[in-house]
Amino acid sequence: MEHLVQLVTGFIDREGYAALFVIMGLGNVGIPVGTEVVMPIAGAFVAKGHLSSLWLTALVGTLGEVTGASVLYAIGYFGGRPFVARFGKYVGLSLHKLDLAHGFYERYGKKTVFICRFIPVVRGVASLPAGISQMQKRYFLTYTAAGSAIFCLGLAALGNALGSRLDEILPWIRGGGYVLAAGAVVGVVVYLMLRRRSASTGAARL
DSSP states (O other), rough: OHHHHHHHHHHHHHTTTTHHHHHHHHHTTTTTOOOHHHHHHHHHHHHTTTOHHHHHHHHHHHHHHHHHHHHHHHHHHHHHHHHHHHHGGGOOOOHHHHHHHHHHHHHOOOOOOGGGGGGGTTTHHHHHHHHHHHHOOOHHHHHHHHHHHHHHHHHHHHHHHHGGHHHHHHHHHOGGGGGHHHHHHHHHHHHHHHHHHHHHHHHOOO
């Protein structure tokens, strides 16, 4: 993971928001780039002044996710399972990963698209079974955008709050896949509370 962190950090440091968009997009077409690590790093970059805005960082991350997920949805919609069997190995996709995501989809229905936004490995391929089953586009985009927005803002806010201490908790973030949903929501709440407290303090001084 350390090597991955170094690559991501260097890329975002050089190319800024464009790099963030590309990385988050790749993470949603089945390429294992570690999106659950990327967003906290981006949030820490905001704290250090390398990126300009936490909200813009979360927005770019979300747009990258939705773009990548839409590409994978289209592949599933038009190419189906045979496409994965033939070409999936070139981008880290496999029928096993597809079956894993499809199992969640069969169990929970449309809400799976939202739930899978918070589960590592599965989140990167969850759009494929949605496309193969020809899920209605408006539901797919709504659930994907909502889940990605919470994921990106929550983890970026967490990284922003931790700043220089981020390296200490990255292994925990990487390993805590099934609590990412709670962590993301808590991250958003903490950030909003700190922002409100800061605004209140500023107003009191005036």
